[in-house]
Amino acid sequence: MTTEAEYSADGDPVNPFPVDWLGDDEMVPELQRLHRLKAQAEAREAAVIARVHRRGVPHAQGFASPTAWLIAATGEAPAVCRSRVRVALALQHMDHTRQAFAAGELSECRVRLLVDARAGAPDLFRRDEPLLVEQARTLSARVFPKALSHWRRLADPDGARFDAEAAFLARRLHISPTWERTVRVDGDLDPESGQIVLTAIRSLAEPAALEPGDGRTPAQRRADALVEICRRHLDSADRPTQNGERPHVTLALSLADLAGDGLIDLETGPITAETARRLACDATITPITLDGAGQPQTAGDARRSIPPALRRALDLRDGGCTHPGCDIPARWCDAHHIIHWAHRGKTTLTNLRLLCRPHHRTAHHHQPYPRRQ
Ligand SMILES: [Zn+2]
Ligand SMILES: [Zn+2]
Incomplete structure (x- = not known):
């Protein structure tokens, strides 16, 4: 595999030569190389944000917080900046994670999971960090979050119970029209409630419930299932009436x-x-x-x-x-x-x-x- 040093000799490490020059068997190594580069760039960005914070630059420049400073500096959305600042500040106390991130061995997504894990139990995290970073390096994206929550349950049973309570308190659902003429549905449910919703949607959206040749994407089927469940609720006879009616959608038009x-x-x-x-x-x-x-x-x-x-x-x-x-x-x-x-x-x-x-x-x-x- 070509090393970064060879690429860098040409100058630009991201675009060392046209993509067309890549042979079929060079595509995967190239993606892996870019993946590492991206993680390295993100790790460096986090290091800059942490340094800026330690030097007190945001306050000196009249910003209320490092997040406000980062929003002004990058033009990114507040939620994105808030998350980056949170990761950058936490990484100051996570030596193993920070080193693996800087080496391009961990994606930002994995690092964020590690930051979340530390937030719940910082002392235990410090003790087990080398093990958890090793798992972040080697386990698949599907298995790693499960391994983390398993660690949390073993390391800190009371804390895990507290997390479960916090997940329930954090439940929310937003349904809002967007300017694109769609209605956005967005929210968080605790695991038990989430399972109920998931089971109900699956009962209408999974392959066994479909007719052959159904051309809808899985995401479209889930959306249709949610609407169908609501419609059946509105149809049901034990629902309270409004002025003797069970309205679904009210239209006033000529x-x-x-x-x-x-x-x-x-x-x-x-x-x-x-x-x-x-x-x-x-x-x-x-x-x-x-x-x-x-x-x-x-x-x-x-x-x-x-x-x-x-x-x-x-x-x-x-x-x-x-x-x-x-x-x-x-x-x-x-x-x-x-x-x-x-x-x-x-x-x-x-x-x-x-x-x-x-x-x-x-x-x-x-x-x-x-x-x-
Ligand atoms: Zn039909
Ligand atoms: Zn009709």
């Missing part, structure tokens, strides 16, 4: 908008008229008349877009999702208008078919599927 091609605003961001039509296919509709200034004047009686008796007949006829090969039962299906009622389609058996949520989406956003016989 018939013209519903029949058109524009965007319609929800609390979480805009949706297309296509999506609004899918939601309205099988929904509770309340007709409202507006005055000239757009203020509501009168509200008619709320009614189902599919009357209950018709829905029972449809359930009996279709039995479940009518998409070929799909066997989602009727109770999880939407009733889909083949020609939408906003486009003057009739709410009659011949213009209706049952579709599960994913296939209802497909029906509205792609060509209709042939009917299952």
Whole structure:
């Protein structure tokens, strides 16, 4: 393998020559070399941050903290800078870790795990650091965190219990619309709660639960599973009602908008008229008349877009999702208008078919599927 000294002789150690010059069997050694270089650069960055802190540079320059100084110096996000400062300051007390990091033997990710492990039990960490650094060097990315938590449990049972309590207290869930017209779901759960969520999502997203040829990525399947679980909750009969209704999504829009091609605003961001039509296919509709200034004047009686008796007949006829090969039962299906009622389609058996949520989406956003016989 080529050594760094040989590369450095040419000047730039990161780009010593064009990537095209690499033979197929040289790719892996090159990646490993870059991986080491990256770790070395990160270790040096940590050393600079620690030195800056020890010299009191941030305060001398009027910054409230080393993190504020680093944000100004690098333009990185606050969370990134906070984590780097934390690692850099902890490394001052972690000789073995620091040396292995500087030699490019440990990635920043492994170093961060070691820093976390030390934070919980600094004295025990000092005693066992050589062993833990050796494990960080040799164990796989999957096994190493488990080895660390095993060490923690053995070395400090009370502390491990305290960690478990802290994990529970740290539980959080954020659901927020982003400017990219998506809704970000982000959070932390304690292990027990996490297992419940994971098991529920897996029951809908794992290969055994899927039909053959399902083209969704695993991440898409997990996302769909989470939404499906919430939808089934909203469907369930023992959930409290709101004004006698069990609303899923409330839309207020004109018939013209519903029949058109524009965007319609929800609390979480805009949706297309296509999506609004899918939601309205099988929904509770309340007709409202507006005055000239757009203020509501009168509200008619709320009614189902599919009357209950018709829905029972449809359930009996279709039995479940009518998409070929799909066997989602009727109770999880939407009733889909083949020609939408906003486009003057009739709410009659011949213009209706049952579709599960994913296939209802497909029906509205792609060509209709042939009917299952
Ligand atoms: Zn529909
Ligand atoms: Zn289906």
